[in-house]
């Protein structure tokens with residue numbers, strides 16, 4: 001199939017992009033890596049009358065500023081695998097990126113596109129929630145900072161308004177005594193996740209002092225696994241009650257059911273992957289403690 005007719009506009013600056021998006025409203029869409037938008041246009045699931053190509057904008061940056069990692073909207077997925085700060089401080093982020101599509105997709109797809117597209121099974125929205133990231137959105141009217149926890153509203157639905165685009169995502173640097181991991185099951189390696197779980201724990205004196213756990217594939221947007229987080233708090237790192245955390249999460253959910261997996265299967269994956277992600281995070285924490 002071919003897309004419905006559209007006009008292509010190459011944004012010359014951020015202000016130009018925002019002016020075009022303001023002018024076109026619901027009829028206009030930013031074009032990032034095009035890895036989701038173009039297939040959807042070809043299938044006529046998306047019919048924008050105007051594409052605003054943002055690829056020439058200076059939004060391809062990763063920088064640490066104080067205690068925040070700022071990632072520009074145009075950073076391609078493959079870059080995280082080479083960035084020292086991601087490998088060293090954001091292990092769960094690093095794990096998650098390896099599950100995104102295959103190398104050609106990772107070489108084009110952008111964080112802004114992935115966050116704005118909000119596919120229910122996508123990894124980066126879950127990663128943003130896992131680290132308590134803030135989405136920086138800009139429009140002709142100014143800037144909005146939206147907590148990742150409030151940003152994903154459902155399948156392909158976000159808090160972005162017409163005329164707004166993502167310009168960056170800010171990740172608080174995890175504290176020194178913390179560790180994380182991300183686990184996923186998909187039908188084939190390059191497929192979207194059936195279920196995925198990211199876990200980030202903080203620890204002190206051999207005990208877990210806090211945990212943040214996020215899952216995809218349970219509801220239509222990533223969700224926090226709060227019962228699992230609570231089950232871990234205060235537990236010794238060495239005993240790492242990963243199985244109990246997985247069970248606590250699975251007991252309280254009513255997962256979606258679709259042609260990929262039944263609700264029951266997703267529940268058992270949620271328990272298993274929570275357990276594995278927590279176990280790996282504890283293992284990394286113990287290794288870090290020995291260095």
Ligand SMILES: Cc1cc2nc3c(=O)[nH]c(=O)nc-3n(C[C@H](O)[C@H](O)[C@H](O)COP(=O)(O)OP(=O)(O)OC[C@H]3O[C@@H](n4cnc5c(N)ncnc54)[C@H](O)[C@@H]3O)c2cc1C
Pocket residue numbers: 029030031032033034035036037038039054073099100101102105108109110111112113114116117119121122123124164165166167190191192193
């Ligand atoms: C075969 C295949 C397998 C894939 N597998 C996975 C996978 O396993 N996991 C995964 O997470 N993704 C997967 N993807 C999707 C891929 O990661 C995309 O790159 C991503 O979802 C969208 O990023 P993009 O930059 O390509 O966005 P685009 O396709 O350009 O845009 C997607 C949507 O976001 C909007 N948009 C783009 N940039 C911005 C911005 N800065 N601000 C606001 N709105 C914006 C567009 O208007 C559009 O509505 C796969 C894609 C394909 C084709």
